[in-house]
Amino acid sequence: MFPTPIERSPRSWQITYQAFLPLALILWLLPLIAVAIFSIKPDTDFANANYWGWPSEFKGFTNYWLVFTASDMPKYLLNSFKITIPTVIGAVALSCMTGFALGIYKFRANIWIFFMFVAGNFVPFQILMVPVRDLTLQLGLYNTITGLVLFHVAFQTGFCTLFMRNFIRALPFELIEAARVEGISEWRIFWFVVLPLMKPAIAALAVLMFTFIWNDYFWAIVLTQGVESQPVTAGITSFNAQYRAAYHLMSAGSIVAALPPVAMFFLMQRHFIAGLTLGAVK
Amino acid sequence: MTQASVAENRQSSWWHQNQQQITPWLFLAPGILFFLFYVIFPIFQSFNLSLYEWDGLGKAEYVGLYNYEELYWDEAFYTSLKNNVVWLVLYLLAIPAGLFIALFLNQTVTGIRLYKSLFFFPFVISQVVVGLVFTWFYDPTFGIINVLLGSVGLPPINVLGDENWVTVGIIVAGLWPQTAYCMILYLTGLNAVDPEQIEAGRLDGAKSWRMLWYIIVPQLRPATFIAFVVTIIGALRSFDLISVMTNGGPFGASRVLSFYMFEVALSEYGFRMGYGAAIAVVLFLIMLAFIAYFLWSMYKEERAR
Numbered sequence: 001m002f003p004t005p006i007e008r009s010p011r012s013w014q015i016t017y018q019a020f021l022p023l024a025l026i027l028w029l030l031p032l033i034a035v036a037i038f039s040i041k042p043d044t045d046f047a048n049a050n051y052w053g054w055p056s057e058f059k060g061f062t063n064y065w066l067v068f069t070a071s072d073m074p075k076y077l078l079n080s081f082k083i084t085i086p087t088v089i090g091a092v093a094l095s096c097m098t099g100f101a102l103g104i105y106k107f108r109a110n111i112w113i114f115f116m117f118v119a120g121n122f123v124p125f126q127i128l129m130v131p132v133r134d135l136t137l138q139l140g141l142y143n144t145i146t147g148l149v150l151f152h153v154a155f156q157t158g159f160c161t162l163f164m165r166n167f168i169r170a171l172p173f174e175l176i177e178a179a180r181v182e183g184i185s186e187w188r189i190f191w192f193v194v195l196p197l198m199k200p201a202i203a204a205l206a207v208l209m210f211t212f213i214w215n216d217y218f219w220a221i222v223l224t225q226g227v228e229s230q231p232v233t234a235g236i237t238s239f240n241a242q243y244r245a246a247y248h249l250m251s252a253g254s255i256v257a258a259l260p261p262v263a264m265f266f267l268m269q270r271h272f273i274a275g276l277t278l279g280a281v282k
Numbered sequence: 283m284t285q286a287s288v289a290e291n292r293q294s295s296w297w298h299q300n301q302q303q304i305t306p307w308l309f310l311a312p313g314i315l316f317f318l319f320y321v322i323f324p325i326f327q328s329f330n331l332s333l334y335e336w337d338g339l340g341k342a343e344y345v346g347l348y349n350y351e352e353l354y355w356d357e358a359f360y361t362s363l364k365n366n367v368v369w370l371v372l373y374l375l376a377i378p379a380g381l382f383i384a385l386f387l388n389q390t391v392t393g394i395r396l397y398k399s400l401f402f403f404p405f406v407i408s409q410v411v412v413g414l415v416f417t418w419f420y421d422p423t424f425g426i427i428n429v430l431l432g433s434v435g436l437p438p439i440n441v442l443g444d445e446n447w448v449t450v451g452i453i454v455a456g457l458w459p460q461t462a463y464c465m466i467l468y469l470t471g472l473n474a475v476d477p478e479q480i481e482a483g484r485l486d487g488a489k490s491w492r493m494l495w496y497i498i499v500p501q502l503r504p505a506t507f508i509a510f511v512v513t514i515i516g517a518l519r520s521f522d523l524i525s526v527m528t529n530g531g532p533f534g535a536s537r538v539l540s541f542y543m544f545e546v547a548l549s550e551y552g553f554r555m556g557y558g559a560a561i562a563v564v565l566f567l568i569m570l571a572f573i574a575y576f577l578w579s580m581y582k583e584e585r586a587r
Contacts, residue, residue, distance in 0.1 A: 131324035154320030
C-alpha cells in the first residue's frame with residue numbers, strides 16, 4: 001500500500017492525520033456547506049449583510065416550504081423524474097442488447113460498430129445541436145418530455161454500449177459455449193445465461209445514467225422550454241430569475257434540485273463507482 | 283409428414299444453421315438505428331449545414347465556404363478558441379490534484395470510507411448548482427473571496443467581471459467536481475497496485491517521490507488514461523458553468539466554442555444555424571484529433587488481448 005500505512009508511522013503523525021482529515025473535508029465541501037447554511041437563513045440576514053456568518057434564526061422549514069408551495073419547483077422535479085427514469089430504462093435495455101451482440105459474437109464489422117458507438121459518445125454535442133433540434137421539431141416532439149427522452153436514450157447508448165460490451169467480454173465464455181453445446185437457442189442464452197450475470201453492470205449503469213441525465217442542462221434548454229416539460233436543472237435558472245437576490249430561496253431550491261442524484265449516490269455507492277471507472281480499473 | 287411441417291422443418295433448420303450470424307444483427311438493430319438517427323447522421327448534417335445560411339425557419343441558402351471565411355475574420359471566434367485552449371490546459375490540473383487527494387485518503391483509519399464518499403460529493407451535483415455557488419463566492423460586494431481579501435487589507439476583485447480573470451474563475455469552479463472524479467478513479471486504481479513491488483521498492487531505498495513516480499504512477503496507467511479521456515472531453519464540452527455563471531460575458535470574454543455556437547444559433551443574437559454549424563465543425567475537428575487517439579489506444583489494447 002502506498003503511501004506508508006498510517007498504522008506503521010509514528011504516533012504523532014497518526015494524530016496529525018486524524019485531525020487533518022475533517023479539516024480538509026470541511027475546506028473541500030465549503031461551497032456545499034455555504035448553500036446548506038444559506039438555505040436555512042432568514043431573508044433579513046441577507047438584508048443585514050450577514051452573508052457568511054451564522055444564521056440569526058433557523059428558517060429552514062419556512063424556506064423549503066416556500067420552495068415547494070410558492071414556486072414551480074415540484075413541477076420541474078416531476079418532469080426530471082419523468083425524463084430520467086424512462087431514459088435510464090431505455091438506454092440500459094438497448095445497451096444490454098448491443099453489448100451482448102458486440103461482446104459475444106465474432107464478425108468482421110464488430111470492432112467498427114463498437115468504435116462507432118465509442119466515437120459518437122465522445123463527440124462534442126454542440127455538433128448535434130441544430131440537426132437534433134430540427135429532427136425533434138419535425139417529429140412534433142419539440143418541447144415534450146418524449147423528445148428529450150428519445151435523444152438521451154440514443155446518445156447514452158454509446159457510452160452504455162462501451163460499458164456493457166467490456167463487461168460481457170470479461171465473462172467466462174465457456175458458459176456460452178456449454179449452453180450452445182446443449183442446443184440452447186441464442187435468444188435463450190441471452191435471456192437465461194448472460195442477462196443474470198449482467199446484474200451488477202446494469203445496476204452500475206443505471207445509477208450512473210440517473211446522475212448524468214438528471215444533471216443534464218444543455219439538452220434541456222435546447223429541446224424544451226417552459227414549466228410543462230423542462231427538468232429541474234433548467235427550472236432552477238428560471239427559479240433564480242424569479243427570486244433574484246432571494247439567496248435563501250435560491251439555496252433551498254438548489255438543494256432540492258441536487259438531492260435525488262445525491263441520494264442515489266449514497267444508496268448505491270459501490271455500483272456508482274464501478275460505473276465511473278468504466279469497469280476498466282478493477 | 284405433411285407439406286407444412288416439412289417446410290417448417292426446413293425453415294427452422296435454416297434458422298438453426300444461421301442463427302449465430304443473424305442474432306447479433308437482430309440485437310444490434312434497435313441500438314444502431316437510434317444511434318444513427320440521433321448521433322451519426324446529425325454530424326454529417328452539421329457539416330452540410332455549415333455550407334448554408336439558414337435561420338431555422340425559411341429556406342436555406344447555399345453559400346459555400348462563406349461561413350468559414352466569416353469565422354476567419356471573427357474576433358469573437360478567436361476569443362472562444364483561445365479560451366478553449368485555456369480550458370484544456372487548466373482543466374488537466376484535475377488529474378494531478380485528484381491523484382494527490384487520492385494518495386492523501388488512501389489509508390485505513392476509522393470512517394475513511396465515509397470521507398472518501400464525501401470527497402466525491404461535488405461530482406454528483408449538477409453543474410448548474412456548482413456554478414451558482416461559485417458565483418456567490420466571487421461576488422464583488424459580498425463574495426467570500428473579497429471578504430477574505432478585505433480582511434487582509436487587499437482591494438476587492440470582481441473575478442467574473444474582469445476579462446482577464448473570468449475564464450480562470452469559471453475553470454476553478456469546474457475543477458472542483460472534476461478533481462473529485464479523478465480522485466475516485468485513482469482511489470480505485472490504488473487498490474490494484476501490487477504491494478510486492480512497493481515492498482521491493484522500499485527495500486531498494488526508494489523514497490516517497492521516487493517511489494511515486496517510478497513505481498506507483500506506472501501502475502496507475504489505466505486510471506490515468508480514463509482520467510485524461512473524461513477531462514479532455516469535459517473541457518471541450520464546457521457549457522453549463524459558462525451559461526450559468528457569466529452567460530459568456532463580460533463582453534464575450536468567457537465564451538468558448540461550444541457556448542459561442544449556441545449563442546449564434548439559438549439565442550437572441552440571431553438564429554444563424556449555418557454559422558453555428560461551422561463553429562461546431564471546428565470544435566468537432568479539434569475533438570476528432572483526441573477521439574482518433576483514444577480509439578487508437580483502445581484498438582492497440584484490443585489487439586494485444
